[in-house]
Amino acid sequence: MTSRPLTLVLSFALASAAPVYGVYAQSQPAPAQPTPAQPVPAQSAPAQGAQADQGLDADDGGLTGSVSADGAWQDLGIAITNFATDNDVPTQTNAGSTGALGRALSQVVASDLRNNGLFKPSGPDGLPQPAYPQVQSPDYPVWSARNANMLVQGYVRAGADGNLTIGCYLYDVQLKQQLIKGGWQVGASDWRRAAHKCADMVYSRLSGESPFFDSKIAYIAETGPKDHRMKRLAIMDSDGANHRYLTSGQATALTPRYSPDYSKILYLSYLNGQPSIYVYDLASDTQKLIARTGNPTMAPRWSPDGKWILYSMASGGNTDIYRISSNGGTATRLTNTPGISIGGSYSPDGSKIVFESDRSGSQQIYVMNADGSEQHRISFFGGRSATPEWSPRGDQISFTHIAGNLRVAVMNPNGGGMRYLTNSWQDEAPTWSPNGRIVQFFRTEKGSGRSSIWQVDLTGKNERKLPTPVGASDPAWGPVRP
Numbered sequence: 367m368t369s370r371p372l373t374l375v376l377s378f379a380l381a382s383a384a385p386v387y388g389v390y391a392q393s394q395p396a397p398a399q400p401t402p403a404q405p406v407p408a409q410s411a412p413a414q415g416a417q418a419d420q421g422l423d424a425d426d427g428g429l430t431g432s433v434s435a436d437g438a439w440q441d442l443g444i445a446i447t448n449f450a451t452d453n454d455v456p457t458q459t460n461a462g463s464t465g466a467l468g469r470a471l472s473q474v475v476a477s478d479l480r481n482n483g484l485f486k487p488s489g490p491d492g493l494p495q496p497a498y499p500q501v502q503s504p505d506y507p508v509w510s511a512r513n514a515n516m517l518v519q520g521y522v523r524a525g526a527d528g529n530l531t532i533g534c535y536l537y538d539v540q541l542k543q544q545l546i547k548g549g550w551q552v553g554a555s556d557w558r559r560a561a562h563k564c565a566d567m568v569y570s571r572l573s574g575e576s577p578f579f580d581s582k583i584a585y586i587a588e589t590g591p592k593d594h595r596m597k598r599l600a601i602m603d604s605d606g607a608n609h610r611y612l613t614s615g616q617a618t619a620l621t622p623r624y625s626p627d628y629s630k631i632l633y634l635s636y637l638n639g640q641p642s643i644y645v646y647d648l649a650s651d652t653q654k655l656i657a658r659t660g661n662p663t664m665a666p667r668w669s670p671d672g673k674w675i676l677y678s679m680a681s682g683g684n685t686d687i688y689r690i691s692s693n694g695g696t697a698t699r700l701t702n703t704p705g706i707s708i709g710g711s712y713s714p715d716g717s718k719i720v721f722e723s724d725r726s727g728s729q730q731i732y733v734m735n736a737d738g739s740e741q742h743r744i745s746f747f748g749g750r751s752a753t754p755e756w757s758p759r760g761d762q763i764s765f766t767h768i769a770g771n772l773r774v775a776v777m778n779p780n781g782g783g784m785r786y787l788t789n790s791w792q793d794e795a796p797t798w799s800p801n802g803r804i805v806q807f808f809r810t811e812k813g814s815g816r817s818s819i820w821q822v823d824l825t826g827k828n829e830r831k832l833p834t835p836v837g838a839s840d841p842a843w844g845p846v847r848p
Contacts, residue, residue, distance in 0.1 A: 442572070443513050444487040445539075446476045449520035449532070452498040458528045458554035468522050471532065471561045475518060477605060478565035478579045482804065483828030485572075488514075501535060502544075509539045516545075518568055528554050534564035536571055546571045558607060559847070566846070576801035579604055582844045583806070584622035584631050585819060587611060588837035592815040595837075599633055599646065604799075604843070606833040612646055621665050624844030626672045631842075632656075634666055643677055645692070656694050665709045668692070669716055669736075676700075676710040676719065687721055687738075700738035711755045711763075712736070713779070720744075720754040720763055720779075731765055733779065744781030753795045759802035762824075766794040766807075774807045774822070787826045797843045806832075808839040 449468035456463050461470040472490040479485045494508060501519045509517050517537040524530055533549040548567045550560045559580055566577030587600040599612040599619040613619050617637040624631055631646040642658040643666045657663070662680040669675070675690050677697075685706040688697040700719070701707040707723040720733050726743060729750040734741040745751040749769030756763055760779070764787075767775045772792045777784040787796075792810040799806070799821075806821040809831075817839040822829040832838075 442485060442515050444479065444485055444516045444518065444568075444572075445493055445509055445512065445514040446472050446479070446487050446489040446518040447493055447520075448472045448490045448495045449522050449534075450496055450498040450501050451522050453523070455524055457524045457530065459530075459557050461557065464522050464524050467530075467557060468520070471520060471522060471557065471564070472518075474558055474561035474605070475520075475534075475565045475568070478562060479569060481605070481828070481830060482569065482579075483823040483825075484569075487518075501533070504537050504539075506537075506539055506542045514539050516568075516572065518564075520564060522557075530554065530557055530560070532557070532560040532564075534560075534567060536568050558603065562604070575803060577846055578800045578803065581800055581846050582624070582628075583819070583832075584624055584633075584842045584844060585808075585834070585838050586619060586622065586840040587834070588817060588839060589615075597839075599631065600838075601631070602832075602834065609835055612651075621840055621842075623666065623668055623842045625668055626670055626845060628845050628847055632666050632668055632675060634664060643675065656692070657690055657697065659697075667710055667712070669712050670714055671716060676712075678706075678708040678710075680706075687719075698738075700734070701741065703741075707732075709753055713756050714758055714760045718756075718779075720756055722752045722754060722765075729768070731763070731781075744779070745777070745784075746781060747784050755796055755798060757798050757802040758800060762802070764796035764798065764805050766796065774805060776805070776824070785826070787822045787824075788820075788829065793820070795840055797841050799843050800846050806841045806843055808841060810839075 449471045451464040451468050454463050454465040457467055459467055461467040469490060476487050476489055479487045496519055498521060501521045504517055504519065517539050520532065520534040522530060522532050530552050531549065532552065535547045536545045538545055546567060550563055552560050562580035565579045570577050581604045582601050583604060584601050587598045588595045590596045596615040597618045597620065598615040599622055600609060601612060602609040617635050620634040622631050622633040629648055633644055635642055635644050640658055641663040643656040643663065644653045645656055646653045656675060659679050664678050666675055666677040673692055675692050676687055678685055678687050684704060685708060686699055686701040687707050687710050688699050690697040703725045705723060705725045707721055710719045710721040712719055717736055718733055719736055720731060722729055723732050729752045730743050731745040731751045731754045732741055732743050749767055752766045752768060754763050754765040762776045763779055764774065764776050767773050772794045773786050774788040774793045774796045775784055775786045787805055790809055791812055793807050796805045796807045804821050804823050806819060808817045809820050810817045816837045819832045819834060819838045819841045820829060821832065
């Protein structure tokens with residue numbers, strides 16, 4: 367079963383929430399102001415005397431100026447302290463008492479901000495740790511002396527029912543002002559979600575970009591010998607934590623994709639020996655058969671509104687792309703040319719579909735309207751091109767370029783601006799983070815054939831491997847969780 371949604375207990379965003387610092391803020395809209403929520407009750411929030419904890423007006427805080435390279439982002443000094451507690455008591459979490467949990471929370475926040483490639487935060491190790499009342503009243507001279515531009519502090523309290531109240535604060539040290547704060551009430555098993563929400567809040571406030579840390583990844587978990595792999599549907603948090611198998615491995619599972627509302631996972635299964643399209647419901651841990659065609663079927667994909675599913679099916683010597691209602695029913699054929707057409711991915715507005723086809727004699731990338739009209743090739747840079755996926759921003763298409771090695775690349779929707787993001791032996795099947803800043807893919811090792819999930823940012827830097835308990839392929843990054 368999936369965990370229940372987090373309860374927002376306070377969030378004071380700036381009226382316009384203009385990004386504090388950064389080149390990406392120049393081209394990205396400011397994050398929207400959250401829906402007003404009730405503050406944490408006085409007994410839950412850190413004490414600060416009679417002074418009320420006020421949010422800032424948009425013009426009252428934040429660094430000024432802009433930067434021109436990611437290096438300047440990384441030079442922005444962000445200090446992250448252990449989350450304080452007013453009473454170190456046992457919790458029902460796997461982290462221990464509220465004191466130990468406060469340290470674990472800060473470590474997750476620091477890891478999120480560090481691994482996204484924009485920032486190099488310091489802490490929590492080696493930094494002064496605030497007492498509980500100081501969470502809302504930082505000692506600015508101490509942090510200024512440590513060359514910190516920004517300060518992230520927080521608190522954690524455990525209720526008698528086992529639930530947790532977790533608060534997060536971002537301060538501008540130079541201006542001695544609070545920029546934003548948020549708080550969440552969570553069950554004991556969801557404490558990491560609160561940490562990801564805190565990191566999302568800080569990330570969005572400083573960069574002006576949409577959040578993405580509180581999201582999950584569906585993938586195919588692989589075990590067994592190279593020539594007889596067991597492939598199971600699995601999910602994990604965006605940082606690789608909280609791994610869980612969804613299928614038993616009785617039947618091979620392939621090409622998962624999250625629904626736009628996060629509630630379901632679409633995938634291909636060989637249950638009963640035939641390739642069939644299933645939707646796995648995350649709330650009920652049940653699955654529903656959508657289509658069993660009796661022919662080789664592959665690569666199911668959602669439409670942005672969740673109403674339609676694309677898939678490819680081989681019939682009569684051709685493999686073409688079809689569209690079917692997400693509730694099942696009769697499919698509509700969208701392509702009808704000699705050869706193989708496969709792997710459709712919708713543009714964010716749902717008006718177009720990018721796909722691969724060998725109708726020209728080799729695998730290349732094409733774009734068509736959502737109804738199948740105006741099909742045209744966009745890849746003209748040598749070699750072969752496969753597995754395209756449209757960015758959530760709409761301005762880029764990621765794909766696998768095959769010219770000797772397999773490498774992950776991106777290009778503009780018109781086929782221009784092609785550039786590589788990776789340079790290894792076999793990298794393929796890219797998938798985008800919810801904000802379009804990071805691309806995930808799977809990498810296969812020479813010899814062993816073992817696969818693992820990696821990610822790289824849109825600049826081609828900050829490449830890193832995600833931890834998984836077994837081999838992993840076919841990643842699919844889901845939307846930010848509700």
